[in-house]
Amino acid sequence: MSTPLVSIKDMGLRFTGKRTVSAVNQISLKLAQGEVMGLLGESGSGKSATLRALLRLYPQGRAQVSGQIHIAGQDVLALKGKALEQYRGGTVSMVFQEPGVAFDPVYTIGQQIVQTIQAHAKVSERDAAAQALEMLERVQIPQARRRFDAYPHELSGGMRQRAMIALALSCKPKLLLADEPTTALDATVQIQILLLLRALQKEMNMSVIFVTHDIGAAVEVADRIAVMYAGRIVEQGPVADIVQRPLHPYTAGLLASSVGAANKGQPLQAVPGSPPDMSNPPAGCAFAPRCSSASDICRTEAPPVEQMGGRSLACWFPLQLDAA
Amino acid sequence: MVVASPGYWGTVWLQLRRDPVSMAAAALLLLLVLAALLAPWLAPADPYKASMIKRLLPIGSAGHWLGTDELGRDMLTRLMYGGRLSLLMGVVPVAAAFVFGTSIGLFAGYVGGRINMLIMRTLDIFYAFPSVLLAVAIAGALGPGLSNSLLALTLVFVPQVVRVAESVTTQVRSLDYVEAARMSGAGAFSIIRVHVLGNVLGPIFVYASGLLSVSMILASGLSFLGLGVKPPEPEWGLMLNTLRSAIYLNPWIAALPGAMIFITSIAFNVLADGVRSAMELRT
């Protein structure tokens, strides 16, 4: 692929403070313009922290980001001041999980979008308002003109999420970071938002990194999936490969323990144990305590990430391709 | 090897220990309390013994480290003895308000509905008055004297504590574990005792500890106005009043009781803040 839009190499994130926690450990990924990556993981995997670090949302004193992050040709870690402000929202934007708290309750939706637009481009208020209204219509909010003047608490959950997407896209970013945007929504609303994201992404040729713990949601929107566990990417690849031919035991375990019609009446193949405490991670491979194919080397040495064509994998004993 | 968890208050204490500012405040308060308690044995002189010759000796005089007041009595002794009354008038009303206020607030919060409304709106009447005004009014009506001013201050603080207690109880009441306790078939008293009380005391305690310095200052104010302790009893507020006349002659001496009130109330506040921070359970 030509120069990828997003190029992250060996990124690490450490929180200092009362305890030092290595939330993210040496992750590398590349994303082309217009590609959607699903970041799949459970609690403690570091997926949300990764997104926030990409937007430099953590204060310098308490968090240290290491590695190389290049987005749209800019070295993200070197940005400061005005350049950083333009980057946030202009190049990269974010949609959060709780639409209720992402908006300022004392301003209307329209005012907040207009403020964002004016912060990034020199447009008159009227033009900005027109752009904001157009954005609200694009996210399929019914009666957009009325909702423009509405306060956040006057909208339902699904509409607030649409409004938040409108806010995030108002400055036409090249990369959208979505942090579990549908987790807090009802099923019928969730599928609408997922389809909306897919449609907008195609229209604007935008790249998306979509964080979720729901495999189904990832399959619906993503072209590629990266599975995170305990701060590392354990497996990465095209969505069909990951979902139908997983190589890492954790990925396979997640897929096998999915509940559905197929397992009715039988015990589920649950992955034993629970995700590790990131302030005190185990030595070696973080998944070893829960892995049925773990052996001594797994418990002492963490496996390196290996690239194989379009896939990457970090495992000493991956599942055989034909047996998956 | 599993180490037994120290429990909630144990964790709070461990957290508090790591905060140097709070520990300094606690040490200071401990010192003050000890000085006050042990005054009869530690104090160099008789607090009531006046001397017309030795009036307003400056700080650092021989035999009188902190000088003497307008009647020739040793300041250091008076301050130490004064601490007993001042601290007493700071702690007793707050402790009494804590006990009564928590009981009323817990009851109102748990019961809810019309009874709750009745209690809270009645207390709102008291709450509508500024505390200084209310204290002065009640103390004025009851007359001067130590026990009267203690009663007045207690009455001033009870509505405030009830308000906090009721609010926290209402919050805790709606939590799932109280619902689960109701589901067990337990009676209301049992639920309050086991599940509600322990979880509610924390925030109320924090609020009440913030009241300690207020109570001290109000008590001193009452004494200053002549509504609290009567002369010749040593009490910091009263001493401030009687030393007013000396302010142009020896301002340092006149400021001493005020300084004591200031230091003590700051120490109370800093410690209360520290306990509040320590109580935020961060695991």
Next chain:
Amino acid sequence: MNTHPLQTDIHQDRGGPRQALLEVRELKKYFPVRGTGFAAQAQFVHAVDGVSFSVAKGQTLGIVGESGCGKSTTARLVAKLMAPDSGSMVFDGDGVDEFRGIALKDFRRNLQMVFQDSFASLNPRLTVAQTIAFGPQVHGMGAKDAGQLARDLLARVGMEPEQFGARYPHELSGGQRQRVNIARALAFDPRLLILDEAVAALDKSVQAQVLNLLQELKRERQLTYLFISHDLHVVHYLSDQVMVMYLGQIVEIGPVERIYGHAVHPYTQALLSAVPSMDPAHRTLASPISGDPPNPIDPPAGCRFHDRCPKAQAVCKSRAPRLMSVASDAAHQVACHLNDPQSGHREAYAVKHATPPLEEVSV
């Protein structure tokens, strides 16, 4: 296996195998909404509006629906955590807390609940063992016996009592806390367990473990479950019967395979097809339904779903459909004019009962 120290005759099967364990009739619960100003017309949230169902012994009834449908309120009404505005409940043939029924306190031993928020369900000031032991002590068990029971239950739910008994809730993970909640509910040796979104907040890998535990416990102790969830996959896995709720009413109820394989109500069909696809080659192309679940304040006349229903017609706006059997299957009932040949709905005669089954997980 029923040698529980608290066993009394209340606990035994009183009604026999054919008596439903729980029968609920016409439950209603309205919450007043504070109007603005003094003279405003009081509005009501119709949280639960005429719900009737029964649960057979040893079965699992799954209740599904979205926010505002009333499933959690129904659970709390059944658990008697709040009083219904009208309606009745019969537990194994006896009324509860009424004349000639069983006493409320005894009822509490028969029916327990596991809540969604595992952290808020546990008193942060008590150790895990103390929390579990509280219930039996309320019903007269001695402290030592209750402590032993707590330890036995902790071991049964997969938590080593020596290691976990003295821990506080904030020291446990979500899955561990939920196991403690299950142990706490089991301490009463109940016959019916209400699980109100009990696995919703757990990580997927942990969810599977807890679901396995629930199935084992159900077999061992002959439990009956009322499982409330918004996750259709989990409901399919656990349930024998499924009830779909919308805006405080039951829209469809029936055996699990009928609901998932042959749903009749358009809302049920929409819910089923709203589940994300697991096959990247066959992604969802269009949303089955638009708009958000509405607010249950003063619902409209007629069928409450008519403003979002793709099959709505004039009759749906004016008349509310009744719950009626589908074809000749008495166990499968639906409240829709499509199912009623005499409703006046033009498609009522030609209703298709087939709906594509829920997408299977492909591994």
